Amino acid sequence: MGKSFLSQNPSVLWFLIGLSVFTLVVTLLSEVTGIAFISTSFVKTLGKTLCLCLIAVAMDVVWGYCGILSLGHFAFFGIGGYAIGMWLMYARTEIIVLESLAGQVLPPTPQEVSDAIGTQIFGVVGSSEFPLIWAFADSLALQLLMVVLVPGALALVFGWLAFRSRVTGVYLSILTQAMTLALALYLFQNDSGLRGNNGLSGLQNIPGFEDTSQATISIIFFWASALALGLGYVFFAWVVSGKMGSVIKGIRDNEARVRFLGYHVESYKLFIFTITAVVSGIAGALYYPQAGIINPGEIAPIASIYLAVWVAIGGRGRLYGAVIGAAFVSLLSSWFTGGGAPDVPLGFYTIKWTDWWLVLLGLSFVAVTLFFPKGIGGLFDKLVRKPS
Amino acid sequence: MTTLLEVSGVSVSFDGFRAINNLSVQFAEAELRAIIGPNGAGKTTFMDVVTGKTKPDEGRVIWGEKNISLLGMSESEIAMEGIGRKFQKPTVFEDQTVRQNLAMALKNPRGPFAVLWHKRTKANGARIEAIAEQIGLTAQLTRIAGELSHGQKQWLEIGMLLAQEPRLLLVDEPAAGMSVEEREKTTNILREAAKTRAVVVVEHDMEFVRRLGCKVTVLHEGSVLAEGSLDHVTRNQKVIDVYLGRGHA
Numbered sequence: 001m002g003k004s005f006l007s008q009n010p011s012v013l014w015f016l017i018g019l020s021v022f023t024l025v026v027t028l029l030s031e032v033t034g035i036a037f038i039s040t041s042f043v044k045t046l047g048k049t050l051c052l053c054l055i056a057v058a059m060d061v062v063w064g065y066c067g068i069l070s071l072g073h074f075a076f077f078g079i080g081g082y083a084i085g086m087w088l089m090y091a092r093t094e095i096i097v098l099e100s101l102a103g104q105v106l107p108p109t110p111q112e113v114s115d116a117i118g119t120q121i122f123g124v125v126g127s128s129e130f131p132l133i134w135a136f137a138d139s140l141a142l143q144l145l146m147v148v149l150v151p152g153a154l155a156l157v158f159g160w161l162a163f164r165s166r167v168t169g170v171y172l173s174i175l176t177q178a179m180t181l182a183l184a185l186y187l188f189q190n191d192s193g194l195r196g197n198n199g200l201s202g203l204q205n206i207p208g209f210e211d212t213s214q215a216t217i218s219i220i221f222f223w224a225s226a227l228a229l230g231l232g233y234v235f236f237a238w239v240v241s242g243k244m245g246s247v248i249k250g251i252r253d254n255e256a257r258v259r260f261l262g263y264h265v266e267s268y269k270l271f272i273f274t275i276t277a278v279v280s281g282i283a284g285a286l287y288y289p290q291a292g293i294i295n296p297g298e299i300a301p302i303a304s305i306y307l308a309v310w311v312a313i314g315g316r317g318r319l320y321g322a323v324i325g326a327a328f329v330s331l332l333s334s335w336f337t338g339g340g341a342p343d344v345p346l347g348f349y350t351i352k353w354t355d356w357w358l359v360l361l362g363l364s365f366v367a368v369t370l371f372f373p374k375g376i377g378g379l380f381d382k383l384v385r386k387p388s
Numbered sequence: 389m390t391t392l393l394e395v396s397g398v399s400v401s402f403d404g405f406r407a408i409n410n411l412s413v414q415f416a417e418a419e420l421r422a423i424i425g426p427n428g429a430g431k432t433t434f435m436d437v438v439t440g441k442t443k444p445d446e447g448r449v450i451w452g453e454k455n456i457s458l459l460g461m462s463e464s465e466i467a468m469e470g471i472g473r474k475f476q477k478p479t480v481f482e483d484q485t486v487r488q489n490l491a492m493a494l495k496n497p498r499g500p501f502a503v504l505w506h507k508r509t510k511a512n513g514a515r516i517e518a519i520a521e522q523i524g525l526t527a528q529l530t531r532i533a534g535e536l537s538h539g540q541k542q543w544l545e546i547g548m549l550l551a552q553e554p555r556l557l558l559v560d561e562p563a564a565g566m567s568v569e570e571r572e573k574t575t576n577i578l579r580e581a582a583k584t585r586a587v588v589v590v591e592h593d594m595e596f597v598r599r600l601g602c603k604v605t606v607l608h609e610g611s612v613l614a615e616g617s618l619d620h621v622t623r624n625q626k627v628i629d630v631y632l633g634r635g636h637a
Contacts, residue, residue, distance in 0.1 A: 239504065242506060242508075243491060243492065243503050243504075243506040244500070244503050244504045244506070246481070246484055246488045246491065246492045247492060247503055249481065249483060249484065250481045250484070250492060253481055253482065253483060254479055254481065256463075257475075257479045257481070258492075259462075259463045259464050259467070260439065260463055260464075260467050260472075260473050261464075261467060261492060261493050261548070261552065262464050262467035262468045262498050262552065263464055263498050264462075264464045264498065264499075265464070267499065267500050268500050271500040271504075
């Protein structure tokens with residue numbers, strides 16, 4: 001890395017400049033400076049969008065560069081969210097419980113405190129016991145480690161089993177769908193230990209920062225998301241440049257040929273699958289405190305399919321394409337489904353975008369695949385003639 | 389000359405069809421060999437067995453001075469042992485430059501982490517230049533491989549094989565679809581390569597085999613029909629029957 005890396009990849013530099021300017025402009029126009037042109041809730045939407053851009057970049061690496069059409073990366077995103085959500089919920093409930101017990105004559109025993117927190121968190125699913133997976137929930141450091149370790153370990157085991165058996169193409173895609181579906185169904189159960197379909201909530205309240213306004217918190221998370229996207233982008237740009245990029249693009253284009261060159265294709269796939277899963281986990285850990293709530297519906301199979309659609313529309317095989325696709329489609333999606341788009345009266349029928357947005361998205365996906373296989377990012381090729 | 393690869397008593401059947409039938413053949417350390425035979429003689433299956441793509445039903449495939457069995461090894465492990473394969477259709481990575489194609493093939497550590505931290509070095513650069521020189525693509529190093537002509541792609545693929553520094557090169561119909569001039573160049577590249585390693589060319593163009601001027605093995609119905617110089621085998625009555633007149637067999 002270093003100077004030569006950036007000079008060889010001018011698009012990375014342009015991306016970082018663009019991201020910095022965007023971050024600065026949003027900060028200046030937000031409520032923290034008093035200008036308040038951008039509302040706190042919209043700052044959160046933009047921050048969440050940056051997290052979606054980060055997972056889209058990861059998806060582009062695994063799919064656009066390495067040719068593995070994973071339709072399960074949102075599972076890793078969700079696991080990252082759950083991992084951080086457990087600490088947020090535990091720590092905040094602990095503060096509330098301690099406050100309410102403070103008035104008592106006898107100081108509460110640690111067991112009493114723990115029971116009270118358990119009742120608060122798990123009362124909704126008729127339990128008060130802490131399941132084993134909450135063992136580290138009182139430690140921010142350990143839960144942050146889980147954000148990275150759990151998606152990484154799951155991807156490693158799943159990928160090892162799948163790639164070792166040489167499951168490829170559409171079969172692999174189906175398998176990844178099954179993985180995320182299985183995880184979602186498991187989490188929907190009340191005794192999964194993660195509050196079933198209630199999920200984890202109140203995640204926007206950061207323990208220890210009760211006196212800080214949501215405007216400030218939203219900006220801090222926005223910065224953190226921008227930083228994560230910037231770092232993730234540079235990291236993946238570095239991974240896909242140079243020889244590693246050559247090999248994984250080779251695997252995408254002709255797996256057997258790479259094998260006869262003496263490369264152990266499965267190790268490479270596993271490596272790419274796992275690092276992208278870890279980055280997806282980090283993106284999820286930044287996303288859900290801004291969303292405020294996570295439930296098993298978030299990792300339903302359709303979420304991972306959307307991810308593939310964003311990357312396809314943005315343009316596969318180019319990292320900025322993934323960013324453009326994720327930002328463009330997810331913001332457009334919230335505009336359409338949020339009632340922002342005006343209804344279209346046809347006389348005999350009125351098109352309500354809340355219902356028809358998905359149809360529009362589906363049609364755009366088909367159109368992009370058929371007519372613009374390079375996606376929106378492909379337009380840049382026409383503007384810049386890049387010497388290779 | 390010491391034996392580099394020994395295939396003995398190998399049989400392969402697909403759904404009852406015997407693609408290779410008790411095939412035994414040997415290759416020496418540095419030799420150029422042509423394998424000829426009509427369609428369905430088992431030429432491609434033979435290469436599949438040696439490179440680990442197909443597992444034989446019976447027989448042995450013994451490699452090198454340590455007499456390692458190649459059966460049970462994966463494709464990438466066999467490639468690392470020093471067996472390179474060129475496919476019939478030129479398969480280069482069309483999205484990438486000639487230099488990137490050669491760099492990927494260059495003999496270097498193949499693990500993901502070694503590759504991730506890989507740095508361009510002068511030594512590797514010089515090796516790439518030398519190979520490009522050998523295959524006549526020096527001027528094309530920065531071009532995207534997909535833009536090359538058919539012949540240039542074939543040479544690039546041979547160059548990629550040479551970059552792997554294999555001890556045995558299996559080449560499947562290198563002259564298919566080439567002009568006379570291109571054939572001549574291909575012959576020279578292969579002859580040059582065979583000075584330091586074993587090169588096995590599978591071909592059914594007799595004219596090209598004659599140009600190579602090497603020992604010939606004739607395959608028919610999955611086993612060796614005849615072996616020797618081209619003149620020797622073409623005088624063989626069985627070979628004549630198989631190639632020219634199946635009618636009176």
